Amino acid sequence: MSQPGTATAVVPGQRRNHPDGPVRRGFPPPAGWLPALTRRRWAVAAALAAIGGLALLVRSWQIDLFGFNSDEVVYAGQAASLAGNPGYTDLFPVFRAHPMLFQAVLSPLLRSGEVGMGGRWVVAVIGVLTVLAVYPLGARLYGRRVGLLAALLLAVMPYHVIVTRQILLDGPMVLLSTLTLYCLVRYVQRQELAWYLATAGMLGLTMLAKETSVVLAGSVYAFLALTPRVRRPVRASLLVLPALAVVFAAHPVSQALAGGSNSGRNYLVWQLFRRPNHPMSFYLETVPAAMGVLLLVAAAGGLWWARRRNGWRETLLLSWIAVPVVFFELWPVKGFQYLLPVAVPVALLGARALLLVPVPARLRWPG
Template identity: 70%
Template sequence: MSVTRSPVGEVEHDRCATTVVLHPVGQPEPASRPDGAGQERWWRRWAAPGALVAIAALALFLRVWQLDALGFNSDEAVYAGQAASLAGNPNYSPFFPVFRAHPMLFQTLLSPFFRTGEVDVAGRLVVAVLGVATVLAVHLLGARLYGRRVGLVAALLIAVMPYHVVVTRQVLLDGPMVLFATLTLYCLVRFVQAQQVLWYVAAGAMLGVTMLTKETSIVLAGGVYAFLALTPTVRRPVRMSVLALAPMVVVFATHPVSQALAGRTETGRSYLVWQLFRRPNHSMGFYVETVPAAMGLLVVAAAVAGLWWLRGRRSWRETLLVSWIAAPVVFFQLWPVKGFQYLLPAAAPVAVLAARALTALPVPERMGRLLRRAVRWPDARPSTAVRTVRAAVIAVVTLSLLVPSWNAVNRANNATFLAGSGGVPGGREAGRWLAANTPEGSVVLTLGPSMANIIQYYGHRRSYGLSVSPNPLRRNPSYAPLPNPDWWLRHNDLQYVVWDSFSAGRSAFFSERLMVLIRRYHGRVVHTEYVDGTDSTGARVPVPVVIIYEVRP
C-alpha cells in the first residue's frame, strides 16, 4: 500500500485495489461556502459528463458524415447480403448464402434492417453507433485504469482516430468486434482490481461474444494468457480459470452448432483450409507502413514514450495493455494474409496508453516560466502552467488525428483504393445500372470476386470472377470458379463483362486476360463510371474506374 498526495487529499493505492480512499488534508470544509465556490463545485460536477457527451457527438459526426457517398466494398456486400438473406429478403437470397466463413452474430444484429429492398445506409448507421459505443467503452476503461482525465483523453483520441473512424463507417465485422473486445478488457480489469470470480466469468463470456463476432479475435486469449503469466501478483486459481473458460466456450459454440443444425458443417472446415494455404497478399512491412499512420504517429509515439518516462510508475496495468496489443500484432504480422483493419483491437489500449502519457507529460520548469511570461500571467501557479502545456499538446495530437479523419470521410471520388479502408467508387452505380438496363437472368463476368460481390448486391445479377482459382486450396470456398470462360462466352452463357481499375491494379495478368476475352467476343462499351483524377500536368481529368461491356459469340 502506498500513499500519494493530490490536490484534494491523500490517495491510497493498492496494486489490486478496487477502491480509492480519500483522506481530507487540512481543516474540514465549512458548513457553507460563498456562491462562487458552489458554482465551481457545480461546474466540476458536470464538466466531465459534458465533455464526454461532446466527444461522443464528435465521434458520431465523423462516422455519419457523407456516409452514403460511396457504395459497399466487397466485404460489406457479403456481410450485408448475409444479413438480408437471414431476414428473408428475396433480392439477396439467391446470391448470398446465410452461412459463409464467419460467425453470424453481427449479421443477425443487422438482419432486422434488411428485410426488404436495397439497404446500405442503415447497415452503416448501425456500425457507426457501435463505433460511438466503443468510444464510451474506452472512456470507461481509461477511467477505471488511470482516472477520469485519462478516460476522457483516451475517448477523445479514439473518437477522432482515422483508423477507428474509417473502419466504423463500413459494414465490417471488425468495428463491432472491437467494441466487445474493449468490454472484455474492461471486465478483466475489474477482475484484477476486485479479485471477484464474477468479473473473471464475465470476461470469459465477453471474449466468447467477441469471437462470435469474428472468430480471429481468439488471438486476444493469447494476450490474456501472456498478462496472467507475466503478473504473478494476480490470483488465478485453476477452478476460477475453468469457470471463466466455460462461458467463453458455450457462447462461441453457438456458431458451429448452428452450422451443424443447418447442414453446413463443411463450410467452416473448407474456409480454414483455404486460409491456411492462401498466398500472402501484402509484404511483411504492410502493417508498419499503414497502421501507425492510421492510428496517428503522434499517438503511437506518445504511447511508447509514456511507457519510458513513466516507467517508475509501472504496474500490472501497463503489462495488461501491452499484452493486449502484442497478441494481434504478433499473430497477424506472422500470418501471411494481411488486412488493413486486422489490428484494430490494438487501437483502444494504444489510445489509453497515449492518454496516460499526455496527461502526465513532463514539463520543464523553465517552459512553465516562459509560458507565464509570454501570456503575461506572472501570478499563475506552476501547476496551472503545466496543465496549460499539457492541454496544448493534447490539442495538437487531437488535431493531427482530426485532419486526416476529416479528409478520409470526404474522399468520395478517389481513384485509389485499399481493401478495408472504405467503399469502392463506381461499384454501386455500375450495379444499379445493370439492374435497370439488362434483362433479368443476365450473367456477368468480372475481373475478380470483389467486384462480383458488389455487382450481385446492387445489380442482382449472377456474377463470376475470372481470377477465382479452380484449385480448391487457392480460392475462397464461397466462390465458384469458371475453368473455361471461353466456353461460357461462346455459348452465350455470359452476356456482360465488367472491368474495374481496383482489381486490375492488383492483378495485371487477369486484367489483360479479361481484355483478350472482351476483344475476342466483340465487346462493346455500354456504360462507364468515372472519378476525378489528375494527368501528368496536374490538371483534373475523369478517370474510368468501372467499364461494362456487352459481349456476344
C-alpha cells in the same frame, strides 16, 4: 430560542454531509453552492457528450460518398439473407464464413427491399459507443483525465474512423473487446470470480463478432502469466474456460443445426492455407500512419519516461497490443483492419503519456 440570523445549535440527525461541512435543516445552502462531486460528474458528462458528438460527426460525414466494397456486400447480403429478404436468400448463404453476431444485429433493418446505407450508420454508432466505452476503461486504469483524453484520441483516430464507416465486422468486434478489457481490469482490481466469468463471456461474444479475435485469448493468457499479483485459482479457471466455450459454441452449433458445417470447415481451411495477399511490411507501412505516428511516439515515450512506475496496467495494455501484432504479422493473410483491437490500448497509453507532461495548476482538470 435563538433569534433569526444568529447561530443555531445543531440537533443530532439534522445535519447532512457534503464537502463544505454540515448544512442545517431549514437553512438553504449558500448561493452558487454545488457539491464538488456533482460538478465533476456534470463536467465529465458534458465532455463525453462533446466527444461522442465529434466521433459521430467524423464517422457520418459523407458516409454514402462511396459504394460498398466487396466485404461490405458480403456482410450486408448475409444480414439480409438472415432476415429472409427474398432478394438475397439465394445469393448470400448465411453460414459461409464468419460468425453471425453482427449480421443478426443488422438483419432487422434489411427484411425487405434493397440493401442501403443503414448498415454503415449502425457501424458508425457502434464506433461511437466504443469511443464512450474507452472512458470508464481509462478511468479505471489511470483516472478520469486519461479516460477522457483516450476517448478523444480514439474519436479522431483515422484508423478507427475509417473502419467504423464501413459494414465490417471489426468495428463491432472492437467494442466487445474493449468491454472484455474492462471486465479484466475489474477482475484484477476486485479479484472477484464474477468479473473473471464476465471476462470470459465478453471474450466469447467478441469471438462471435469475428473469429480472428480468438488471438485476444492469447493476450489474456500472456498478461496473467506475466503478472504474479493476479490471483489465478485453478477452480475458477475451470469454470471460466467452459463459460467461454459455451458462448462461442453458438457459432458451430448453429452451423450444424442449419446444415452448414461443411461450408464453415471449407472456409476455415481456405483461410488458413490461402496465399499471402500482402508483403510482410504491409502493417508497418499502413497502420502507424493510420493510428498517428505522433500518438505512437507519445505512447512509447511515456512507457520509457515512466518506466520505474510501470506495473500491471502497462503489462495488460502491452499484452493486448503485442499478441495481435505478432500473430497477424506472421499470418500470411493481412487486412488493413485486422489490428484494430490495438487502437484502444494505444490510445490509452498515448493519453497517459500526454498527461505526464507537467501543466500549470490553473489549467488542470478540477478534482
